[in-house]
Amino acid sequence: xxxxxxxxxxxxxxxxxxxxxxxxxxxxxxxxxxxxxxxxxxxxxxxxxxxxxxxxxxxxxxxxxxxx
Amino acid sequence: xxxxxxxxxxxxxxxxxxxxxxxxxxxxxxxxxxxxxxxxxxxxxxxxxxxxxxxxxxxxxxxxxxxxxxxxxxxxxxxxxxxxxxxxxxxxxxxxxxxxxxxxxxxxxxxxxxxxxxxxxxxxxxxxxxxxxxxxxxxxxxxxxxxxxxxxxxxxxxxxxxxxxxxxxxxxxxxxxxxxxxxxxxxxxxxxxxxxxxxxxxxxxxxxxxxxxxxxxxxxxxxxxxxxxxxxxxxxxxxxxxxxxx
Numbered sequence: 132x133x134x135x136x137x138x139x140x141x142x143x144x145x146x147x148x149x150x151x152x153x154x155x156x157x158x159x160x161x162x163x164x165x166x167x168x169x170x171x172x173x174x175x176x177x178x179x180x181x182x183x184x185x186x187x188x189x190x191x192x193x194x195x196x197x198x199x
Numbered sequence: 200x201x202x203x204x205x206x207x208x209x210x211x212x213x214x215x216x217x218x219x220x221x222x223x224x225x226x227x228x229x230x231x232x233x234x235x236x237x238x239x240x241x242x243x244x245x246x247x248x249x250x251x252x253x254x255x256x257x258x259x260x261x262x263x264x265x266x267x268x269x270x271x272x273x274x275x276x277x278x279x280x281x282x283x284x285x286x287x288x289x290x291x292x293x294x295x296x297x298x299x300x301x302x303x304x305x306x307x308x309x310x311x312x313x314x315x316x317x318x319x320x321x322x323x324x325x326x327x328x329x330x331x332x333x334x335x336x337x338x339x340x341x342x343x344x345x346x347x348x349x350x351x352x353x354x355x356x357x358x359x360x361x362x363x364x365x366x367x368x369x370x371x372x373x374x375x376x377x378x379x380x381x382x383x384x385x386x387x388x389x390x391x392x393x394x395x396x397x398x399x400x401x402x403x404x405x406x407x408x409x410x411x412x413x414x415x416x417x418x419x420x421x422x423x424x425x426x427x428x429x430x431x432x433x434x435x436x437x438x439x440x441x442x443x444x445x
Contacts, residue, residue: 134334141338145345146280152287156279160406167410176412180403184427187283187399188435191290195439198296 151193155186204418208425209356212397213363216346219390220339221371226302226381227335230309234317235328242325243332251340255348262352271353272409275402278349282398289392290432294439299388302381346398353405396432400425 147153159182167175231240262270291297313331317324343364351360374382404421407414414420 191435195442
Protein backbone atom coordinates (compact mmCIF):
# COMPACT_ATOMS: atom_id res chain seq x y z
CA UNK A 132 0.00 0.00 0.00
CA UNK A 133 2.93 2.30 0.74
CA UNK A 134 4.20 1.88 -2.84
CA UNK A 135 0.74 2.65 -4.26
CA UNK A 136 0.47 5.75 -2.08
CA UNK A 137 3.93 6.87 -3.21
CA UNK A 138 2.97 6.33 -6.87
CA UNK A 139 -0.22 8.40 -6.44
CA UNK A 140 1.72 11.16 -4.65
CA UNK A 141 4.29 11.15 -7.46
CA UNK A 142 1.57 11.45 -10.10
CA UNK A 143 -0.05 14.31 -8.18
CA UNK A 144 3.26 16.15 -7.82
CA UNK A 145 4.00 15.63 -11.53
CA UNK A 146 0.90 17.48 -12.69
CA UNK A 147 -0.33 19.62 -9.79
CA UNK A 148 2.64 20.57 -7.62
CA UNK A 149 1.49 24.21 -7.71
CA UNK A 150 -2.29 24.48 -7.65
CA UNK A 151 -2.41 28.06 -9.00
CA UNK A 152 -0.12 27.23 -11.91
CA UNK A 153 -2.20 24.16 -12.80
CA UNK A 154 -5.51 26.06 -12.54
CA UNK A 155 -4.07 28.89 -14.62
CA UNK A 156 -2.97 26.48 -17.38
CA UNK A 157 -6.39 24.78 -17.46
CA UNK A 158 -8.15 28.17 -17.65
CA UNK A 159 -5.90 29.25 -20.54
CA UNK A 160 -6.55 26.03 -22.45
CA UNK A 161 -10.31 26.51 -21.97
CA UNK A 162 -10.08 30.16 -23.13
CA UNK A 163 -7.96 29.12 -26.14
CA UNK A 164 -10.48 26.44 -27.10
CA UNK A 165 -13.26 29.06 -26.93
CA UNK A 166 -11.19 31.55 -29.01
CA UNK A 167 -10.45 28.82 -31.59
CA UNK A 168 -14.16 28.18 -32.02
CA UNK A 169 -15.50 31.73 -31.75
CA UNK A 170 -12.73 33.85 -33.32
CA UNK A 171 -10.22 31.77 -35.29
CA UNK A 172 -7.93 28.79 -34.60
CA UNK A 173 -4.85 31.02 -34.98
CA UNK A 174 -6.23 33.44 -32.36
CA UNK A 175 -6.66 30.44 -30.07
CA UNK A 176 -3.02 29.46 -30.65
CA UNK A 177 -1.74 32.99 -29.92
CA UNK A 178 -3.83 33.13 -26.72
CA UNK A 179 -2.55 29.69 -25.66
CA UNK A 180 1.12 30.59 -26.14
CA UNK A 181 0.89 34.09 -24.64
CA UNK A 182 -1.22 32.82 -21.73
CA UNK A 183 1.27 30.06 -20.88
CA UNK A 184 4.23 32.47 -21.00
CA UNK A 185 2.45 34.99 -18.74
CA UNK A 186 1.29 32.26 -16.34
CA UNK A 187 4.87 31.00 -16.02
CA UNK A 188 6.27 34.47 -15.35
CA UNK A 189 3.43 35.24 -12.91
CA UNK A 190 3.90 31.99 -11.01
CA UNK A 191 7.68 32.50 -10.62
CA UNK A 192 7.27 36.12 -9.45
CA UNK A 193 4.41 35.22 -7.08
CA UNK A 194 6.65 32.63 -5.39
CA UNK A 195 9.55 35.13 -5.22
CA UNK A 196 7.34 37.71 -3.49
CA UNK A 197 5.94 35.11 -1.08
CA UNK A 198 9.45 33.94 -0.12
CA UNK A 199 10.73 37.50 0.54
CA UNK B 200 13.72 16.49 -43.21
CA UNK B 201 10.08 17.00 -42.16
CA UNK B 202 10.11 13.92 -39.91
CA UNK B 203 13.30 14.98 -38.13
CA UNK B 204 11.95 18.50 -37.48
CA UNK B 205 9.82 16.97 -34.69
CA UNK B 206 11.68 13.65 -34.21
CA UNK B 207 14.99 15.32 -33.26
CA UNK B 208 13.44 17.52 -30.52
CA UNK B 209 11.44 14.48 -29.29
CA UNK B 210 14.60 12.35 -29.08
CA UNK B 211 16.57 15.17 -27.42
CA UNK B 212 13.77 15.95 -24.92
CA UNK B 213 13.40 12.31 -23.93
CA UNK B 214 17.18 11.92 -23.63
CA UNK B 215 17.78 14.97 -21.44
CA UNK B 216 14.66 14.46 -19.28
CA UNK B 217 15.49 10.78 -18.76
CA UNK B 218 19.10 11.68 -17.93
CA UNK B 219 17.87 13.78 -15.00
CA UNK B 220 15.46 11.09 -13.76
CA UNK B 221 17.95 8.21 -14.09
CA UNK B 222 20.62 10.21 -12.21
CA UNK B 223 18.12 10.67 -9.34
CA UNK B 224 17.21 6.96 -9.31
CA UNK B 225 20.90 5.97 -9.45
CA UNK B 226 21.59 7.97 -6.26
CA UNK B 227 19.08 5.86 -4.29
CA UNK B 228 20.17 2.58 -5.90
CA UNK B 229 23.81 3.34 -5.00
CA UNK B 230 22.73 4.06 -1.40
CA UNK B 231 21.14 0.59 -1.32
CA UNK B 232 24.35 -0.91 -2.75
CA UNK B 233 26.42 0.84 -0.07
CA UNK B 234 24.25 -0.59 2.71
CA UNK B 235 23.24 -4.08 1.56
CA UNK B 236 25.27 -4.84 -1.58
CA UNK B 237 24.31 -5.32 -5.22
CA UNK B 238 21.77 -8.16 -4.83
CA UNK B 239 18.80 -6.23 -3.34
CA UNK B 240 19.67 -3.20 -5.47
CA UNK B 241 19.56 -5.21 -8.69
CA UNK B 242 16.45 -7.17 -7.60
CA UNK B 243 14.55 -3.97 -6.77
CA UNK B 244 15.68 -2.25 -9.98
CA UNK B 245 14.77 -5.20 -12.23
CA UNK B 246 11.35 -5.59 -10.54
CA UNK B 247 10.56 -1.90 -11.06
CA UNK B 248 11.72 -1.98 -14.70
CA UNK B 249 9.54 -5.08 -15.28
CA UNK B 250 6.49 -3.27 -13.80
CA UNK B 251 7.20 -0.21 -15.97
CA UNK B 252 7.44 -2.47 -19.06
CA UNK B 253 4.04 -4.00 -18.18
CA UNK B 254 2.56 -0.49 -17.88
CA UNK B 255 3.96 0.56 -21.25
CA UNK B 256 2.85 -2.65 -22.98
CA UNK B 257 -0.65 -2.31 -21.48
CA UNK B 258 -1.16 1.41 -22.09
CA UNK B 259 0.72 1.70 -25.40
CA UNK B 260 -1.79 -0.16 -27.61
CA UNK B 261 -4.71 1.70 -25.96
CA UNK B 262 -3.29 5.03 -27.19
CA UNK B 263 -3.76 3.84 -30.77
CA UNK B 264 -7.53 3.65 -30.17
CA UNK B 265 -7.82 7.36 -29.27
CA UNK B 266 -8.51 9.78 -32.19
CA UNK B 267 -5.34 11.77 -33.02
CA UNK B 268 -6.65 15.28 -32.22
CA UNK B 269 -8.11 14.14 -28.88
CA UNK B 270 -4.82 12.38 -28.06
CA UNK B 271 -2.77 15.49 -28.97
CA UNK B 272 -5.05 17.69 -26.86
CA UNK B 273 -4.96 15.39 -23.79
CA UNK B 274 -1.20 14.84 -23.98
CA UNK B 275 -0.59 18.52 -24.73
CA UNK B 276 -2.46 19.59 -21.58
CA UNK B 277 -0.59 17.02 -19.45
CA UNK B 278 2.70 18.21 -20.95
CA UNK B 279 1.83 21.83 -20.14
CA UNK B 280 1.05 20.90 -16.51
CA UNK B 281 4.25 18.85 -16.21
CA UNK B 282 6.62 20.98 -18.33
CA UNK B 283 5.64 24.39 -16.95
CA UNK B 284 5.94 22.92 -13.42
CA UNK B 285 9.54 21.90 -14.20
CA UNK B 286 10.35 25.24 -15.83
CA UNK B 287 8.87 27.17 -12.90
CA UNK B 288 10.91 25.17 -10.38
CA UNK B 289 14.09 25.45 -12.48
CA UNK B 290 13.59 29.24 -12.75
CA UNK B 291 13.11 29.48 -8.96
CA UNK B 292 16.25 27.39 -8.39
CA UNK B 293 18.21 29.57 -10.86
CA UNK B 294 17.00 32.63 -8.92
CA UNK B 295 18.19 31.10 -5.63
CA UNK B 296 14.66 31.02 -4.18
CA UNK B 297 14.44 27.21 -4.08
CA UNK B 298 17.49 25.17 -3.04
CA UNK B 299 19.40 23.33 -5.76
CA UNK B 300 19.08 19.55 -5.97
CA UNK B 301 22.18 18.09 -4.27
CA UNK B 302 22.79 14.42 -5.17
CA UNK B 303 25.58 14.05 -2.57
CA UNK B 304 23.29 15.33 0.22
CA UNK B 305 20.43 13.11 -0.97
CA UNK B 306 22.78 10.09 -1.07
CA UNK B 307 24.02 10.76 2.49
CA UNK B 308 20.46 11.26 3.79
CA UNK B 309 19.22 8.11 2.04
CA UNK B 310 22.08 5.98 3.43
CA UNK B 311 21.34 7.29 6.96
CA UNK B 312 17.55 6.83 6.65
CA UNK B 313 17.79 3.38 5.09
CA UNK B 314 20.48 2.33 7.59
CA UNK B 315 18.24 3.32 10.49
CA UNK B 316 15.27 1.44 9.06
CA UNK B 317 17.35 -1.68 8.37
CA UNK B 318 18.73 -1.55 11.92
CA UNK B 319 15.21 -1.27 13.40
CA UNK B 320 14.13 -4.52 11.78
CA UNK B 321 16.19 -7.59 12.52
CA UNK B 322 14.71 -9.63 9.67
CA UNK B 323 14.25 -9.05 5.93
CA UNK B 324 16.90 -6.34 5.73
CA UNK B 325 17.54 -7.12 2.07
CA UNK B 326 13.79 -6.81 1.45
CA UNK B 327 13.73 -3.27 2.89
CA UNK B 328 16.78 -2.27 0.85
CA UNK B 329 15.34 -3.89 -2.30
CA UNK B 330 12.04 -2.04 -1.80
CA UNK B 331 13.90 1.27 -1.55
CA UNK B 332 15.58 0.60 -4.92
CA UNK B 333 12.24 -0.60 -6.34
CA UNK B 334 10.39 2.56 -5.30
CA UNK B 335 13.15 4.89 -6.52
CA UNK B 336 13.32 3.27 -9.97
CA UNK B 337 9.52 2.98 -10.22
CA UNK B 338 8.83 6.62 -9.27
CA UNK B 339 11.56 8.12 -11.44
CA UNK B 340 10.71 5.62 -14.21
CA UNK B 341 7.06 6.74 -14.18
CA UNK B 342 8.23 10.20 -15.22
CA UNK B 343 10.43 8.73 -17.96
CA UNK B 344 7.49 6.65 -19.28
CA UNK B 345 5.22 9.70 -19.25
CA UNK B 346 7.80 11.84 -21.08
CA UNK B 347 8.38 9.18 -23.76
CA UNK B 348 4.63 8.74 -24.31
CA UNK B 349 3.94 12.48 -24.16
CA UNK B 350 6.56 13.63 -26.66
CA UNK B 351 6.21 10.53 -28.82
CA UNK B 352 2.53 9.67 -29.07
CA UNK B 353 1.35 12.98 -30.56
CA UNK B 354 2.73 12.13 -34.00
CA UNK B 355 4.05 8.57 -34.04
CA UNK B 356 7.43 9.49 -32.54
CA UNK B 357 7.53 6.77 -29.88
CA UNK B 358 10.64 5.15 -31.43
CA UNK B 359 12.90 8.26 -31.36
CA UNK B 360 11.54 9.23 -27.92
CA UNK B 361 12.11 5.68 -26.62
CA UNK B 362 15.62 5.65 -28.09
CA UNK B 363 16.35 8.96 -26.35
CA UNK B 364 15.28 7.52 -22.98
CA UNK B 365 17.18 4.28 -23.56
CA UNK B 366 20.30 6.24 -24.53
CA UNK B 367 20.09 8.23 -21.28
CA UNK B 368 19.73 5.02 -19.20
CA UNK B 369 22.80 3.49 -20.89
CA UNK B 370 24.92 6.64 -20.48
CA UNK B 371 24.05 7.06 -16.77
CA UNK B 372 24.44 3.34 -15.96
CA UNK B 373 27.85 3.19 -17.68
CA UNK B 374 29.11 6.30 -15.89
CA UNK B 375 27.52 5.18 -12.59
CA UNK B 376 29.12 1.74 -12.84
CA UNK B 377 32.50 3.33 -13.62
CA UNK B 378 32.58 6.00 -10.90
CA UNK B 379 30.38 4.10 -8.40
CA UNK B 380 29.11 7.24 -6.65
CA UNK B 381 26.24 9.74 -7.14
CA UNK B 382 26.62 11.86 -10.26
CA UNK B 383 26.66 15.15 -8.37
CA UNK B 384 28.69 16.93 -11.09
CA UNK B 385 25.78 16.73 -13.54
CA UNK B 386 24.44 20.31 -14.00
CA UNK B 387 20.98 19.12 -12.98
CA UNK B 388 19.19 22.47 -12.80
CA UNK B 389 20.47 23.53 -16.22
CA UNK B 390 19.22 20.23 -17.65
CA UNK B 391 15.87 20.67 -15.87
CA UNK B 392 15.59 24.18 -17.30
CA UNK B 393 16.22 22.84 -20.82
CA UNK B 394 13.77 19.97 -20.30
CA UNK B 395 11.13 22.36 -18.93
CA UNK B 396 11.53 24.52 -22.05
CA UNK B 397 11.27 21.51 -24.38
CA UNK B 398 8.28 19.89 -22.63
CA UNK B 399 6.39 23.19 -22.36
CA UNK B 400 7.03 23.83 -26.08
CA UNK B 401 5.70 20.39 -27.00
CA UNK B 402 2.76 21.04 -24.65
CA UNK B 403 1.75 24.26 -26.43
CA UNK B 404 2.39 22.69 -29.84
CA UNK B 405 0.34 19.49 -29.23
CA UNK B 406 -2.47 21.37 -27.42
CA UNK B 407 -2.66 23.78 -30.35
CA UNK B 408 -2.67 20.91 -32.85
CA UNK B 409 -5.48 19.28 -30.84
CA UNK B 410 -7.47 22.54 -31.03
CA UNK B 411 -6.84 22.78 -34.79
CA UNK B 412 -4.37 25.70 -34.62
CA UNK B 413 -2.53 26.17 -37.96
CA UNK B 414 0.93 26.98 -36.53
CA UNK B 415 2.85 29.36 -38.83
CA UNK B 416 5.84 27.45 -40.23
CA UNK B 417 4.15 24.16 -39.22
CA UNK B 418 6.66 21.95 -37.32
CA UNK B 419 9.31 24.69 -37.29
CA UNK B 420 7.00 26.67 -34.97
CA UNK B 421 8.22 24.31 -32.21
CA UNK B 422 11.63 26.05 -32.25
CA UNK B 423 10.09 29.53 -32.07
CA UNK B 424 7.85 28.47 -29.16
CA UNK B 425 10.92 26.99 -27.44
CA UNK B 426 12.86 30.26 -27.84
CA UNK B 427 9.97 32.20 -26.25
CA UNK B 428 9.80 29.80 -23.26
CA UNK B 429 13.58 29.96 -22.83
CA UNK B 430 13.53 33.78 -22.85
CA UNK B 431 10.56 33.96 -20.47
CA UNK B 432 12.15 31.44 -18.08
CA UNK B 433 15.45 33.33 -17.99
CA UNK B 434 13.78 36.74 -17.59
CA UNK B 435 11.48 35.38 -14.85
CA UNK B 436 14.49 33.97 -12.97
CA UNK B 437 16.33 37.29 -13.25
CA UNK B 438 13.27 39.25 -12.08
CA UNK B 439 12.65 36.83 -9.20
CA UNK B 440 16.31 37.19 -8.12
CA UNK B 441 15.89 40.98 -8.02
CA UNK B 442 12.62 40.72 -6.05
CA UNK B 443 14.21 38.35 -3.52
CA UNK B 444 17.27 40.61 -3.11
CA UNK B 445 15.20 43.73 -2.36
